Amino acid sequence: MSEHHLATDPTLPEPAELNAIFERAEMRDLYRISYLANALVLPVYDGIKHDFGLTRGEYLLIFCLAHLPVLTAQDVARMSKRPRNTISRAVHRMLAEGFIDRALDPEDGRQARLTITDKGRALHRTVVRRWLAREAEALAVLDDAERAALDRILQKLVTHAADLPE
Amino acid sequence: MSEHHLATDPTLPEPAELNAIFERAEMRDLYRISYLANALVLPVYDGIKHDFGLTRGEYLLIFCLAHLPVLTAQDVARMSKRPRNTISRAVHRMLAEGFIDRALDPEDGRQARLTITDKGRALHRTVVRRWLAREAEALAVLDDAERAALDRILQKLVTHAADLPE
DNA sequence: GACATTTAGTTCCATTTGGAACAAAATGGA
């Protein structure tokens, strides 16, 4: 096995050894959460873009409006922690596609009230199936107790994170 | 409270009500994981870019090399589930900055063996403090048992996710 | 009521991003 590889030692890791980083990372949980978002969530967004032509920000806008009846662009920016200009662009493209409606607020000339259309809701229903399928794949390794624990803990983290600075 | 707002009903949500989406989202866990990655992780990357001029992909490269002694660019792409061209660019910029070294593999002319330099390791040590601080803030709402549970569950999810398609 | 400050939304611009096509090296058959 070892015959004068000194110049190139240590050896390159086997594919399976690459997972060692999950245990060695100093910020274990943050690193894993970030990895999971990449590995689980981004492929779904890729599929959404491929099949429906929506970017991440555009779909997020529809998703928010599918769960809260009226929102301003600012609301969406706050909910998704994304810059306002991204949302602004998404609003105009989703308007053009007929997925959302927009009504100037008669009581505050600055803001506009955004709502989802039937077409937008139909899109949402279709896409949600993909999310649920992906989630089921991902959570397949967990038993019921673990799922319940994860659910409870994530909810705590998420409401706390919403209050953190930056 | 209600005096002829019919044209603009229903009312816009209060800021606190925006969190309702965490409970209404069909793919609760996936949505929360994605949100946490945005809310917790991206601000740290912003700080890294601001203070050290490294993009997310560039820092990830250094981070991987800080935990595994030798890697190819392909290894890093697989570990981080990012496209190879992104890593390729990061390699050359981090070489120019002196954070990593690169040695052509004498046994396989296609690949190059990447290692971290002392300068890279010093950067890593500095940046890790930010990650740990952010993680501590985020996990402050959890008790010890919850942290242990989260740790165990995330490890399960992460190793499973590494095997999922896409 | 005039004026500074805040807030919602948009536009501009430079950077980042990733898919696709590519060259070079290695591998696997026949």
Add this chain to the structure above:
DNA sequence: TCCATTTTGTTCCAAATGGAACTAAATGTC
């Protein structure tokens, strides 16, 4: 040995991204 296939890494290009500066409307202060 020869040729098809796979693998590593790179370049090209079009799209997405986000910071900063801006307009317009609302709010707060004197």
